[in-house]
Amino acid sequence: MVNGIDSAKTKSFYEEGTTKKSSGLASWLFSTDHKRIGLMYLVTISVFFCVGAIFGILMRLELMSPGETIMKAETYNSFFTLHGVIMIFLFIIPGIPAVFGNFFLPLQIGAKDVAFPRINLLSYWIYIIGASLVLLSLLIPGGAIDTGWTFYIPYSVRSGSNISLAIFAAFVLGFSSILTGLNFITTVHRMRAPGMTWFRMPLFVWATYATAWIQIIATPVIAITILLVILERFFGVGIFDPALGGDPILFQHMFWIYSHPAVYIMILPAMGVVSEIIPTFARRTIFGYKAIAMSSLAIAFVGYLVWAHHMFTSGMSDTARWIFSLLTFIVALPSGVKVFNWVATMYKGSIDPKPPFLWVMSFIVLFSIGGLTGLVVGSLATDIHLHDTYFVVAHFHYVMFGGTGTIFFAALYYWFPKMFGKMYNIKVASLGVLFFFISFNLLYFPKFILGYMGMPRRYYDYLPQFADLQLISTIGSWLMGLTLILIITNIVSAIIKGKKSEENPWGGVTLEWHTSSPPPLENFEVIPEVKHEPYDFSQLEEMKHGS
Amino acid sequence: MAHNEHTAATEQHVHRDDVGARMGMWLFLFTEILLFGGMFLVYAVYRYQYPDQFLLAGMELNTTIGAINTIILITSSLTVALSIAALQKDNKFLSILMLVITIFFAFLFMVNKYFEWTAKIDHGIYPGSEQMLEKQNGEILFFGLYYIMTGLHGLHIIIGIVILSVILMFIVKDKITSTNLVKLENSGLYWHLVDLIWIFLFPLFYLIQ
Structure with a gap:
């Protein structure tokens, strides 16, 4: 696999775009390059993660002591709804697939781009339209949504x-998700490089x-449900x-x-990202490759059949209830398969505890x-x-946050x-993981x-006996806020004035490490x-000789 | 796909991947089926809950108009398929003719739908009307579902008219030709799906009386 990497000659995708001009705002907004879109x-x-986090920190501040602390109950209702809606629909659901999936899926299978580059750009635009509508709903008269992110009927x-x-x-954001999903499926089926068989694909x-299959299978159902609620509100269909x-x-x-x-x-x-990071930093091939690959499909399948465990008390x-509870336990099995295989991969590995690996440990x-x-x-x-x-x-x-959020940073x-x-800065990054772990547990473990003592969720006020733990949790939220600032500043300052990195600083071997950093427009020479x-x-x- | 290792990525100078384009279209159609699937689920639940009232409400619908529209849609599915076949054989004129007929049928369907809906609304049958609220719950739900499901289907017909018109322009301007007709094929697939959904809507609302 000698690609003749010569970064001195190769123009990176920053210097060469799909639009006429290779720099400026338009060269990004109209770019069909999967890396720019990512x-x-x-x-x-x-940005939306930060907005959601600010809502969360303000909610915690309100709950610092019983009774009204900084806001009225109605405001609090809107805050927890917005925190949920922003974090779920604008951060976690698109999060890893849209950012890292877009950037690395084609690279990892040795493709020049995704199967439908223009649809890829379209789905970003649709995401932006959806996100703008969420923000618009805050500003126009009528008041910010206050139902909780689950939008339960009849409220x-x-x-x-x-x-x-x-x-x-x-609904609009769902379209974006569907288009990304069908793009990725087609890409994986059609764009793999020669020799990239199904069981040579990175995890x-x-x-x-x-994930793309779930996006396609599940999202239309919420779309129609949302349409029904809207029709219910406007026409009283019943x-x-x-x-x-x-x-x-x-x-x-x-x-x-x-x-x-x-x-x-x-x-x-x-989970896919974890399966990438552990082998690289343990210098060992992944344990149970096929088991991990298949467990992803198993989770996607069984995960479709457990929904009613959210409704055990609704009659x-x-x-x-018995069946859904059983199925819920079954879905834990493939997750367990993954965790055991990850741990087994590290066993007797030559572990290099760099920040990405520390994130994975956390x-x-x-x-x-x-x-x-x-x-x-x-x-x-x-x-x-x-x-x-x-x-x-x-x-x-x-x-969600300890799992997906952590891995987003990883x-x-x-x-x-x-x-x-x-x-x-590696040192600051490692400290960031440590602070994150501590403040996370301080924030959420109480x-x-x-909950075990009986504190209901979404309540604005609480009984005096809950005050101590609520206060600890609020202090945790401040530490978390500071930690997030540290983590994000480290990244932002590295983008602005970071030192030039080696081509393959971690010694990764999947295909994205076989090209220059940052990659050229069409990914591989x-x-x-x-x-x-x-x-x-x-x-x-071999790769060293190649370069 | 496993047997087909010679994928698009290997053909460096060909940017077109017809198999990929068709696959993307099928996946999209799959999401459409699930979208309507949600509605069929709701229909099934309430039909099971109110069988007699659904039967009663179904009597109000005009089977003749429904049947005419069914014939129109099935025929339009045939014409769109003929349009594809004609272009495959390089008969541009016939292909355009068949596509025009398809679009005409689509309009005809919507015109019928318009008369059908306005007749209902004139009789005071629409969600939230006084006459509607006097009816039993099962009937209210039946008409609610009738408007939503045929409405959503009608929306798909309108989108179909737009798509087919754009494709028609492409054929006229030779942007779609016998060697490059995957866009036409995909639009045909979409049109068949719209037809297929109607094939299920028609008996569920008009025939079970």
């Missing part, structure tokens, strides 16, 4: 706030591929309104038929806590006690030299205890021919 997503999604039909616009935004590709014979529980079913698989849209790509039949701990507490709320008896309490809030923050720190050709398993580190010597 970076545009990175910037936009990071979402009766509330006077700008629900219609906000959920229409979610991030497998994970993104499985589909979900009990007064006209409709059934509000049906809404919950349809909502979760999408929104539970969406959880796997959020986490699967993260389903016992048989249904992920394994946080995600395991989140995953195991998922089983607690997945069992019928305990769920009755814990349903709609802080325990659930803690659980999904460990899985991916950023792992692929940063490849994306920008520069290097960040919520497990609070010569389309590579793949002769190795994806994590075969014996290639490293």
Whole structure:
């Protein structure tokens, strides 16, 4: 696999674009280059992450002490709704696939671009339109949405706030997600380099591929559900309104038929990134390659059949609850397969604890806590006690933020030299992981205890006995805020004035490391021919000779 | 796909990948089926819950107009397929003619739909009307679903008219030719899907009486 990397001669994709001019705003906004689109997503999604985090920190500030602290109850309702909507629809769901999937999926399979570059750009634009509609719903008269991100009927039909616009935004964002999904599936099927057989694909590709299927299969269901809510609000059709014979529980079913698989849209790509980072920093081929690849598909499949575990207290039949609880336990199996294989990969490896690897370590701990507490709320008896309490809030923050959020940073720190050709401050980055881990647990672990004690989620006020733990959690939120500033500044300052990075600073062997950093417009000087398993580190010597 | 290792990436100078384009279209159609699938699910739930009232409400619909529209759509599916076949055989004129007929049928369908809906609305049958609120719950739901599902389908017809018109222009300007007709084929696939969905809507609303 000698590609003749000669970065002195090769123009990077920053210097050469798909538009007439290779620099300036238009060269980005109209670029069909998957790498530029990935970076545009990175910037936009990071901005929304910060906005969502600010809402979160303000909510925690309000909950610092019982009673009114800084805002009225109505404002608080809007804040937790916006925090949820922004974090879920604008950050976590598009997050890793749109940023790193876009940038690295074609690189990792040795393609010049995705299958439909123009549709790729279109889906970014649709994302921007959707995001603007969310923001617009805050500004126009009527008031910010206050239903919680789940938009449960009947309140979402009766509330006077700008629900219609906000959920229409979610509908639009769904289109973006579908287009990205079908683009990635076709890319994986059609664009693989010669020799890149299915079982030579890097595991991030497998994970993104499985995710793309969920995006396609699940998203249309939320689209139609959202349309029904909008029609319900404007015309009073009656589909979900009990007064006209409709059934509000049906809404919950349809909502979760999408929104539970969406959880796997959020986490699967993260698991893929973990499967990339561990072999690179343990200098060992991945343990159980096929098991990990297939477990991604298994999660995608079984994850589609567990939605009603969000509704154990809404009055389903016992048989249904029993079946959904069982299926929920089954979905833990492929997740377990992954975790054990990751740990087995590290066994007897030559571990190099650089920041991306530290992020992954932090992920394994946080995600395991989140995953195991998922089983607690997945069992019928305990769920009755814990349903709609802080325990659930803690659980999904460990899985979503501790899982996907952590890996978003891991991916950023792992692929940063490849994306920008520069290097960040390693020491500060490592400290960032440590601070993140501490403040994360300070922020969210008390919520497990609070939930167990009976603190309901989404409440504005609470009983005095919850005050101490609430205060600890709020202090954790300040530390988290500072840590995020540290993590993000490190990246931003590296982009502006970072030192030039080596071509392959971590010694990765998947295809993206076989080209220059940052890559040229069409990714590879010569389309590579793949002769190795994806994590075969014996290639490293060969690669050095090649350059 | 596993047997086909000779993928588009290997053909460096060909930027076109017809198989890929068709695959993308099929995946998109799959999402469309799931979109309507959600509606069919809702229909199934309420039909099961209110079987008698659905039967009663179904009597109000005009089977004749429904049947005419079904014939129109099936025929238009044939003409769009003929248009593809004609272009494959390099018969540009016939291809254009067939496409024009398809678009004409699509308009005809919408005209019928317009008369059907206005007749209903004149009789006071629409969501939220006084007459509607006097009806039983099952009937309200039936008409709610009727308007939503045939409305969503009608929207797809309108989108289809736009797509087919654009394709027609491409054929006229020779941007789509016998060697490069994947866009026409994909639009045909879309049109067949719109037809297919109607094939299910028609019996569910008009025939079960």
